[in-house]
Amino acid sequence: MAQNYDPAPEAKSNMGQPIPRYEAVQKVTGAKIYADDLPVPGRAAYGWMVTSAIAKGRITSIDYTAAKSVPGVQLILTHENRPSLADIKTFAGGGLGITDVQPLSGPEVHHDGQPVALIVADTFEAAREASFKLAISYAESSPTATFGDEGTVEKNLSEVNPRYEPIRFNDADAAITNSAHSIDVEYYTPTQHHNAIELFSTTAYWDGPRLVLHEPSQYVWGLRNASASMMEVDAENVRVKSPFVGGAFGSKAALTHRTALAAMAAKQLGRPVKLVAMRDQGFTHSGHRQETRQRVRLGCDANGKLTGYDHRQWEFTARTTPYSNGGLEKTVAMYDFKAARTDNYVVQGDRNVPTFMRSPAEVPTVYALEAAMNELAAKAGIDPVEFRKMNDTRVNPVNGVPYTSRSLNECLDAAAERFGWTGRNPEARSMRDGDWLIGWGCSIAMYPTQMMPSTARLTVRRNGTAFIEVAAHDVGTGCYTIAAQAAGERLGIDPRRIDVRMGDSRLPPGPISGGSISTASVTSAIAKACDLVDERLGVAKDASAEERSAALSGMAMPELEVVGSWVPAGMDESAIESLYKGGVRISGGAGEERTMFAFGAEMVEVRVNERTREVRVPRIVGAFAAGRIMNPRTAHSQYLGGLIWGIGSALHEATEIDHKRARYVNDNIAEYLIPVNADIEQVDIIMVPEVDEEVNILGVKGIGELANVGTPAAITDAIWHATGIRIRDLPVRIEKLL
Amino acid sequence: MRPFRYERPATAARAVAAAGGEAHFLAGGTTMVDLMKLDVMRPERLLDITQLEDGRYDFIDWDGKSLRIGALTAMATLADDDEVRRRVPMLSDALWLAASPQIRKAARIGGNVLQRTRCAYFRDTSYAQCNKREPGSGCAALDGGVTRGHAVLGTSSACIATYPGDFAQSLIALDAVVEILGKDGPRAVRFAELHRQPHSRPDIETTLEEGDLIVAFSIPDADFPRSRYLKVRDRESYAYALASTAGALRMDGDVVADIRIALGGVATVPWRAREAEEMLKGSSISEDGLERAAEAAFAGASTTEDNAYKVDLGKRTMVRTFLELARMEG
Incomplete structure (x- = not known):
């Protein structure tokens, strides 16, 4: 082989x-390098999230008797006894929430698998057993599942996202109609789930007014700030630890219900609470790749030069939260089109909210464009590779x-x-x-x-080692390694002599680990920090590795610490302020x-x-x-x-x-x-x-x-x-x- | 899961005496523990039979052309057995193509044939309707459910859940006999009589009686070097069959002297296509003849919109199995 x-x-x-x-x-x-591995002070209690067995309707009654009688059960939280929480905003509203549905906020059920109760017990097994015994009665209504089902609501994306603009570039319709060859085809892409091997875990504990969260996260500063505002505490009093992430693909970027559930229970019980959304619960907990329909009209002239491109996308989304990934402003930039038109629609039903999943906008839309390119190439009798060139x-x-x-x-x-x-x-x-x-x-x-602002703290030492601290994230991609290389190449230090710390909201803020922006953003902030080292040591920018090495070993102090910060072209310094508030500003x-x-x-x-x-x-x-x-x-x-x-x-x-x-x-x-x-x-x-x-x-x-x-x-x-x-x-x- | 008691009886006789009611046998546990975690099965006592009498039920014995296999033989052990692979490859194939290496190592063949369906509505207790789980509650699959994986043969208006296993197809094709130790002592039944079609009681899946322990399978005539198990599925490994065929062939010159056909992935129980066998016996193997026999094998199929393809796919799988067997050296 x-x-x-x-x-x-x-x-x-x-x-x-x-x-x-x-x-x-x-x-x-x-x-033990993952969030759920981290030690906690004292004896943890274990949570089990009970999720709705229906997709639409309301809870009519809950009988707690049998569940409470399971030995070891400490707490059962439902909408009937939930402590106060501030509302969480979604990405569209400038927040980090996965959904506009607030945790345990009422008897209404908006989608399959909505968390409806949290059971906390001394052992995982007791919590699980109690979950079998918590009797929840529902009044069920007929839900809308997907495209073509009764009860869907279709909207132009501009109705739910005022910033969205459909593209009208020359007269695509005429260009396609007058083409020597053209196609008009529809494509469908399914719902997909990230299914990272590491499940969605959260461990929460309180130390006086301070909340500590161990949660795999693609954005620890975002999670810190969003959790603080939800729990109505100062952001400085929340710490998120997520040293390594066991796969995310977009599913660990948002604030989900489990964080609130674990934090509330930990506060009420005065002890750490560990909570994991199980594999099946993960399917309704933190979003998915939206199901789409795509219609593509595409034309070319007799020589194979593209003429017009008309692409319409329908994304299936939630009734509560009309999330969209869009993407057609990117496909339209791919080839030398003479005219183009795009329209994006959202179609709502009784589903949990989609989110980003690895290349969220690109996977469905590029599939449709590229499949259409192949079909048109075949129709025009041109080799598909040649056709693209x-x-x-x-x-x-x-x-x-x-x-x-x-x-x-x-x-x-x-x-x-x-x-x-x-x-x-x-x-x-x-x-x-x-x-x-x-x-x-x-x-x-x-x-x-794409890029986002980032900071990075760099410590260089006289002994020829260095230390990088940035609240970026390694979701399995090699971010620690690359950070060490970025500094090592610049400073003339072997990257294996550089320690790196990431995934902790006590570190200087880094970008969200999404949109493939980490390497570009973090290495830029590290480069800025290296410039500061040069400045402080009086080393010329074009100095050789030997000169730099000599300057380092000749430092008066044993070590020198600097914080570099970088903003992408087109953003001003306020982007750094936004970063410290857990904001998400992406350019590119x-x-x-x-x-x-x-x-x-x-x-x-x-x-x-x-x-x-x-x-x-x-x-x-x-x-x-x-x-x-x-x-x-x-x-x-x-x-x-x-x-x-x-x-x-x-x-x-x-x-x-x-x-x-x-x-x-x-x-x-x-x-x-x-x-x-x-x-x-x-x-x-x-x-x-x-x-x-x-x-x-x-x-x-x-x-x-x-x-x-x-x-x-x-x-x-x-x-x-x-x-x-x-x-x-x-x-x-x-x-x-x- | 719910609390349960764990016991390890020393002998098969004691295990059988202790079994019944909410006391279940535990061997590899690959179905039992899975379904306990899902709260589908709620045994109060588990009787671990893996250590019974120093491996007395873990054996592979040939006696002339007859083969006898202990019920506590691990799937992996039987799959890897050289003589089995040479003399009756369909048995080994069916095990090799099932599950994953880890599961094959843990699971025993006695429990394997009793593997329960993967029907999502059976496995998730939050669905109120499942006649197999809660007799009389209805069938969510037939009531507008997703049924791409469901059965088309041996179904009833109460249940269309697919029998998920592979190995059982080979056993039924080989006219295996099940050796049972029951509360009234040992007995033997034809493998073809072990599983029950759902009819009005899909919760009763076998003809086993309370306390019955499968101790061995015997195959009086197991010499079928020209045999195979073809499994068609969505990916190359670790997936259930969409359609499968356990096929065995004995030729007398150009004429079919003996043919065995069992179908998997398409039926509610291990499924022997006897009518198709009869049509093919005594004639030569031809694509046309196989297609007519396959037509007969699926004549009684009952389908939903989602699983209608299984009739066509099942036929194609059967035809391909025997076209390929016909090409094999006799």
Whole structure:
């Protein structure tokens, strides 16, 4: 069998060293590094969250008798006895809340799995047993589950988000109508859940007026401030600890109900309370990738030059909170369109609120655009790789704003060469191996380069070591490692001699770990801190490593501490103030002054059994260009995980919903399918060197959400190429190919 | 989970004497403990049978062409047995393609055949309707539920929950016999009589009586080197069958001398397609003939909108199994 994974990818130009992860040994030896592992003072009590068994209606009565009689039960909180809490605002309202529904705020049930009670006991087992005995009666109404069901409400996104503007760029309708070739197709993408291996845990305890939260978080400063305002205490009195996160993908960015439940119970009982939303509860606790419908009209002239692009998206969302991820302002910047029109709608039903999930806007919208590009290329008789290259653009066609860098064509060439794309027979059903039909497909991947303000405290020591402190987060991406590398490269110190501390709201604030912004933002703040060290030591900016090293070892004091702070271009210093308040200000992507994106090209081979229609993916090639690569080893892991995620998104992942009851039925990881090892064969990653001096200080583009974008379009095209069948709703399951 | 008592009887006889009512046997626990955590099963006492009489029920014995397997044999042990793999690959295949390495190591084959359905409405007690869990409460799956994984054969208006296992299909195809130790002593029943279709009482899944302990499976004629278990599913490993076929073939020249067909993933119980077997016996293997036999195997199917594809997929799976077996060296 071929070796699929290079142990340490080489550093090409504009790449850092592929050093091993900062926490590699801790991770493989099972060290206690996650929030739920942290010790607490005194004997903890254990919570069990009781969630609603209906999606719509109200609680008519609760009989506590049997539950309270379970030995060890200390507290049962419901809407009937909940202490006062301030209302939590959602992201749309400038807060961090996942939903506008407040914790245990009343008898109304707005969605399946809404927390309706918290049981706290001396042991987990007692709390669990009591949960079986808490008798809750409901008056149930008929809920609306999804698209096409009775009771949905459709709104133009501008009705719920005043800042949203549909795009009208020249006359797309006329451009498409007058095209030599055009298509008008609809696509569907399913609800998906993050399902990180680490569950949603919160441990809360009070030390006098001070609240300590151990909670895996993508934004400890945000969680600190949002929790403080919810609990009506000073933000300085709340501390959030989350040293490492065991997978998040967007699901650990928001403030969910469990934080309030644990904090209230801990206060009432005067002891630490540990609370975990179980796997099935996780499906309704912290959001999901919204289900979407997409309609794409696309045209090109006889030579294959794109003309008009019309893309409309419908996102299924919650009746209580019309959350939207949008995204069409980005797809419209991808190619040299002569005219474009976009519209985004939200469709509301009785569901919990969606949230961001790895490339939240990009996964559904880029899938639709790229699938449409493949369909139009086939219709026009043009090779799909060639088709993309001939429609490349250097500017966002809508506003003419130039890309800071764009290496899509280089990625397409690199992937095509590695894959052996040249000479692909354009005919469907043209390749087979015995009973297996073979097909090839391609897509582009893209992700906006985004940034947030950040600070970083840097301590350099005379003995040649250093220490970085920033409340950024390592969600499995290698953030500690990269922070050490950013400082090490600048100061001429081996990064393995630099300690890093993250994931604690007592540290200087860093960005939310979302939107693939951490590396760009944190390394920029570290670079600023390094500049301050230079200044204090009187070292010239262009000094050699030896000169710097000499200056450090010659310091009068044993150590020097500085705090660097950085704001992205286009933001003023008030952005730092907002950061200290736990705010979320993000810039980048399709901006007014710069168009900033990372790109990739993906090529895939599928095999489909002619009779029983199983789809297998024997090989996939991805080539990516994303500015400076800080560490080719951790970058390789991000790309690898992204491509595998993309395969899952195309073939496996979907949360199934009961239309009658508006409840998720496959709420476990035996039946919510993601690829297993046996599904993944050969995965080739190519890192295409790219230099971008405009995006930020180090020229870094975020990569965590790049590789999984577009993969489903490559796979559906390969399936078409193998079978002649166009599947336009994901995931592609056997029954769709019979 | 709820509190329970844990006991470890020393002998099978004592285990059987102690069992019944709310006292259940515990072997690998891969179904029992799972369903206890979900509050679907609420035993008050668990009788751990894994240590009975020094492994007396953990064996794989060939005697000529007959095979006898102890009920406490781990799935992994039987799957890995060289002689089984060579002489009757369908038994090994069915185990290899089931579950995960960890589960195969823990689970024993006696409990394996009693694995309970994955129907979401059965496994989640917050659904009020489930005739299997609460007799007479209705069927959420049939009342507008998600039924993509549900059965199309052997269903009733009370229940369409799929029998989830793989290994049982191979046993039923091989005319296995179940050796039971009951309160009245040992007895044997045909494997085909072990499981009950749901009819009006889907909560009664087997013909076992209170206290009955499966101690072994015996297969009087197990020599089927030309046999296999084909499992079609949504991913390559660790997934339940959408459709599967346990198939075995004996040829006399170009003529089918003996053929065994059992279907998984599509029925409420391990399902033997005897009518299809009869149609194919005595003729040569052809795609047309197989398609006609598959048609007959699914003639009695009853479907929902979600699972209608299983009829087509089940037929294709059966046909593919025998086309591939026909290509094998006899």
